[in-house]
Amino acid sequence: MTTVRLDTPPAVPAWDDALVNVYEQHFAALVRMAYLVSGRADRAEELVQDAFVRTHGAGSRVRDPLPYVRTAVLNGCRSFGRRQKLERERQPPPPDPVPLGADELWDALATLTDRQRAAIVLRFYCDLPDADIAAAIGCREATIRTSVHRGLAKLRKEIDR
Secondary structure (H helix, E strand, O other): OOOOOOOOOOOOOOOOHHHHHHHHHHHHHHHHHHHHHHOOHHHHHHHHHHHHHHHHHHHHHOOOHHHHHHHHHHHHHHHHHHHHHHHHHHOOOOOOOOOOOOOHHHHHHHOOOHHHHHHHHHHHHOOOOHHHHHHHHOOOHHHHHHHHHHHHHHHHHHHHO
């Protein structure tokens, strides 16, 4: 009869060297990307950390960790944005209008859809080609080109006002 010891915790798999290298080399850039996509500096680092943990959990299914982590960060930003939107919609309006010191660039970026904002950040900030952006966002390259074109047009119109 075999005995099972209940006092020892289950073994945790070791971190893959490739994933550790991606963490060491790209963490700061991924945090900046998360900040630009989500608009929240206080949450960007947490979103990237969560993406690395999810990538580690995927284990051997991940062949190339950088695109996987980048996509996980974008998905985390989208989820965070959806939660924020629901919270704003369900929040009662303030009793009196509060004057805001608006930052025009953030206001302009806020007018874009999530896909347009992510495509523009990945194109112009991360300097990724359309194929990589499409893989990260999960759509076709033509959709990325359209999103960037329409997003830039919307930004131009918004900034000109």
